[in-house]
Amino acid sequence: MTSMLTDRDLELVLQTVQRLTGIRFRSDQTDAIRATILRVMDRVEVRSPVQFARLIEHDQQIYHELVEEITVGETYFFREPKHFEFVRRRVIPELRMRRGDQTMLHAWSAACASGEEAYSLAIVCEETHQPASILGTDISREAIANAREATYRRWSFRGEAMSHVGPYVTQCDNDCLRLNPLIRKRVQFAQLNLASDGYPSGASRTQNLDLIFCRNVLIYFDASTNAAIADRLFRCLRPGGWLVTASGDPILSDMADFVPTMTEFGSFYQRRLTLLPDMKSAKADPSAAPRLTNKAKREPPPPPQPASSTPRGSDSIVRQIQALSRSDQEAALEVCSTAVEKNPLVAELHFLQAKLLLTTGSPTGAFLAVQRALFLDRSAIMVHFLCGSIQHKRGQLDAARKHFFNARELCQRIPPDQMVPYSDRATATQIIADVNACLARIDQ
Template structure:
C-alpha cells in the first residue's frame, strides 16, 4: 500500500495537539515535515500519530523539532543588540531602584545563542552581576543542548575573535561557553500555545526586557494577537518587548 503525505487538515490537527499554530504560508512545509516524521517512525496513518502525541514524549518532541524553526546564532540581528547596549539597558538602569536586578527574558531561545549573547553583552558592559536572564523554548531537546553551552563554528559566525577568546574554550572545532556565563541563564520549558502568562508563581512576570524574535512570524494572526498581549502583560512598568524586523508589527494587535 502506498501512503500519501498528510493533508493540511492533519497538519493542523497535529499542530494543535502539541500547542502550535502556523501561518498559512507555512502549512505545506509543516505537512511535509510531519510526513517525514511518520515515515521515519513507521507510522502509516494520521490517526495513529494523533493517538500517540502527548503520551509518547519522544515522538512528541520529534514532531516539535521537525515543525519548528531552530535556526539561530550568537548576536543574530546585531543592530538590535546595539539598541539593547546603547539605549535599552541605560534607560532601564536609570529607572531601576538601586540593588534591584534587571530581568531579561529570551522567549523562543532554541539552543541558547540569544540568551547567552545577552549574557556576553551584559558582561562586556560590566552589568552581568546585576542582571537575571531567563530563557524558554517549546523544544526540550533544544533546551538540553542550550544548557551544555557547546557550539560549532557556524553558531559563532557573527562573533568576533575577542569574545571567542575571552568567553569560549575551543576544542576540536567546538566552542564551549565559560561556566560563569552559562550559570547566568536559567532555562525553562514553555509552550506559548498552551501555557498561561503571566505566571508569577513561575517567575514569569515583571520583566524589564523581553525578546521574542523570529517566533511570531511563523504563527497565525489569532495566535500572534493572544501571545503579544500575554507578553506585554509580562512586562514591568516601562519595560521593553523586542521582536524581529520580520515579525508582524504588534501595534496591529494592541
C-alpha cells in the same frame, strides 16, 4: 511503511499541530511538511493519521518527535547587533535611572533555540556590569538541552559575534567553542511553549520582567495566535519593561497596550509606566506647586511650609509608596519613579525617590533626585536633612554641614512638638537631635 497522506489527513494533523504549537505552514510548504509527517509517523510506527493526530496531543514522546522535526532552530550570537546596542544604551541605563545602579535586570529570551541569544544578553550584562537574571526558553527539548551544553560550532559566531564572545569561550577538542562558566551561570533554561497560556506565571519565572527578546518566532504563527502571545508577553513585563522583536517579525503595536519605538533596525515595545489609580487626580497642578524663582536659591532657606502645600491627591500616592517601601523597596522605587514622571512638580515625590535610590544603592541617582526636590521646595526640612546625608556619603563634608545647618535652622522656626513635613511623624525636637548627631559624626 506509511506511504500516503491525503490532503484531508494532512489537514487534520496540521490543525492539531497548530492548536498545540501555534505553528502554521504556508501552502508552498505542503510537500515538505507532508514528507516530514510521514517520516515521523514511520519512526514512531503509527499508520493511521487520525491516531497520529490523537497521539501528538496525548503522547509527549511522539509530540516531541514531531516538534523537533518541524521547528527551525536557526540562530547565532549577537544576531541583529543593533538590538544588543539598544539594550546597552537604552534598556540598561533607563532601568538604572528608575531602580538604581545595583538593580537586577530580569530578562527572557523567548524561543531561544540553542541559547545564543540568551547568552548574548548575558555578555552585554557582563560587559556593562549589570546584575542580571536571564531565562531562555524554547518549545524544543533538544534546543534546550543544547543551550544548557553551551558548546557551539564556529558558524554560531558569524558576523560581528566573535568580537563580543571571544573573551568568554574556550576551545574544545572537536573544533567547537564552549562558553565559560561566568556567562553560563547567568542564564537558566526551561522548556516553554509560547502558544500555551502557561505564562506569565511565577512557576515559569516569566513575571515582572524588564526585557523580553522574542525574535524570529512570531513569523511561524497566525495573527490571532500572535495577538494572544503579544497580550501575554505584555503582561510578563513590568511597567517600563521592553519587548524586542526581530526586524522581519510582524508588528505588535495594535495587539497590546505597548508604546512602540520604531527604528530603522526594528520595532521595540515598551510597557507604559502607569499611574496608580489615585494619581490620576494628582496630575501636576502648577498653581499648587512652589514657584521657581531666583529667590529660591538664596540663603537662608524660606520658612517651612505645611505639608499640605503638595497638590491634592499626591498625599495618597506618597502614603502608598511609603507603605510599599516597607516590604519591597525596588517596587516602591518603580512606582515612585512613575509618579515623578507624571508629577514633576511634586517635591515630596522627588524626595521619596532620592531616599529610595539611596537605600537601593544608587547615590548618584539619589543626589540628582534630592537636588530636584530642593529646587522645588527649599523650605522642606527633611529635604535638607537628606541632602546632608547624601553629601556626607559622597564625602562632600562642607555641603553636608550646610544642609544640616539649614535643616536645624528650619526646625527652630517651628514649635518644638510640631510634626516635620515629609518625616516619619518626627517632631522638630527629634529632627534637631538627629541633625546634631549627624553633624557630630561628620566632625568625628
